[in-house]
Amino acid sequence: MRLLPSLALAASALLVTGCGVLPSGPSPMPSDWVPTASASPAARAGAVSPDGFSAAQRMTVRLRNIGCGFIATGTGFIYDSTTLITNRHVIDNSRQIQVSTYNGTSLTTTAVSSTTVADIAIVRIEESVLSSAATLAQEDPAEGDVITIIGYPNGGELTTVSGVVLGATADPLDSSVGQVLLTSAEVEPGSSGSPVLNESGAVVGVVYAKTDDDRSLIVPVSTLRTLLDETSLLVPEALTCDTSTTHSSTS
Amino acid sequence: MTDAYDAPPADEIAAEETVPEPGRVAGPATEPAAGSQSESPADPARKRGHAWRVLAVTVLVVALLASSGLAAYLWLVSSRWIDQNETLRSEATDMGAELADAREQVSSLESEVETLQTQLDTTSSRLSDVVNDEAHAGDDLQYLGDLIDAYADCVDSYDEVLTDALTSGYTYTNSNARSVQADVADYCDSLAAAYEEYTAGGE
Known part of the structure; x- marks a missing residue:
């Protein structure tokens, strides 16, 4: 009579095992088959504005230095709604600074200041609705990093050139305290003050000179950050002159 | 199992026969009981056979019930899958049609975007020229x-x-x-x- 419990046990085991391999019914149907929409192309980073110009182009401005007997042009970029950044030598000996954007809009300058620490100047403008402003990178670019420079070479059209960082060097012009960066990007007079962008579009430096072998020198963003943090290093520039020779040039 | 059906030893049987039950007249000591002649020795085997038959019938009934339950369950599950399959086919057909329309629209829009991009590039370039001239x-x-x-x-x-x-x-x-x-x-x-x-x- 021990057979009965054994059979019952075997039957139960078979039942449990069998239930495990039995197919189950379908799960409930979803109410919506449409997945969540991805970001629209216009919302993606780096997208161009409706007028076809990139954020980097929109933040880059052309400066005209109406100087004491000369007219020079250079480049700068919008840091915030009232601040532009350019080179000190772009605004040197000026009696008036005129600023225009990529689409020809004129910005009215209110004050200019510069520093002897680096070839950097700050131009204050009347607050206006600006379509784009620069984002400063947290760190200087490393050797071999790809960079892009946007500016107005020879006072001409807004132009973009690319290159790589060749390394840090002492400033051959002695216009900066500390080291500057050498890049392979080719610049021209008039490119001075151009923003140097990394692959993310953040500013990693400011162009201030070209070398004899068509390389460019840039003030690294770390120096720029120091100057923006230490406003005491910036000295206001007086926009006056009393000479009267006239010539035209680009910085 | 066999122990339960073993006959008691002969001396025990004899002892039982010699002790008369109270209030009962004892019969001849050598006369066997009427029932004891039909139960042995074929009774245990018959009982075992009967138990096996009951067991077999029980197992069969249980198996039949289990099979019936299983069949009913499978039929139910199958029906559900069939229903859902039909629903999904219908949804897929509708979505396929919508997808075809959407693809056609995308193709048309891509063409428009390409044209507009070309126009925008031309306009941007012209704007740059004008700004530069200005x-x-x-x-x-x-x-x-x-x-x-x-x-x-x-x-x-x-x-x-x-x-x-x-x-x-x-x-x-x-x-x-x-x-x-x-x-x-x-x-x-x-x-x-x-x-x-x-x-x-x-x-």
Whole structure:
């Protein structure tokens, strides 16, 4: 009579095992088959504005230095709604600074200041609705990093050139305290003050000179950050002159 | 199992037969009981057979019930899957149609975007050209304005020199006056050179 419990046990085991391999019914149907929409192309980073110009182009401005007997042009970029950044030598000996954007809009300058620490100047403008402003990178670019420079070479059209960082060097012009960066990007007079962008579009430096072998020198963003943090290093520039020779040039 | 059906030993049977039950008249000691002759020795085997039959029937009934339950369950599950399959096919067909429409629209829109992108590039390029021309015109205007102001200074200076010469008459031989005249002449010549340089650069 021990057979009965054994059979019952075997039957139960078979039942449990069998239930495990039995197919189950379908799960409930979803109410919506449409997945969540991805970001629209216009919302993606780096997208161009409706007028076809990139954020980097929109933040880059052309400066005209109406100087004491000369007219020079250079480049700068919008840091915030009232601040532009350019080179000190772009605004040197000026009696008036005129600023225009990529689409020809004129910005009215209110004050200019510069520093002897680096070839950097700050131009204050009347607050206006600006379509784009620069984002400063947290760190200087490393050797071999790809960079892009946007500016107005020879006072001409807004132009973009690319290159790589060749390394840090002492400033051959002695216009900066500390080291500057050498890049392979080719610049021209008039490119001075151009923003140097990394692959993310953040500013990693400011162009201030070209070398004899068509390389460019840039003030690294770390120096720029120091100057923006230490406003005491910036000295206001007086926009006056009393000479009267006239010539035209680009910085 | 076999122990339960074993016959007791002969001496025990004999003992049981010799002890009369109370209130009962004892029969002959050697007469066997009427029932004991039909139960042995075939009874245990028959009982075992009966138990096996009951067990087999029980197992069969259980198996039949289990099979029936299983079949019903499978039929139910199958029905559900079939229903859902039909629903999914219907949904898939509808979505396929929508997808075809959407693809056609996307294709059409891509073509439009391509055209608009080309137009935008052209417009942007034209805008840059115009802005550049305007900037250069501004540069030239400012430069020429400064040059005109300088020429005005030049004229004023010549006027002063001329006035001095006329008012001083024959006394205009002072070396300092001649030096002033030479400076004004140099200044005006530099303006002329600057203008020539400007016009040469524009050609």
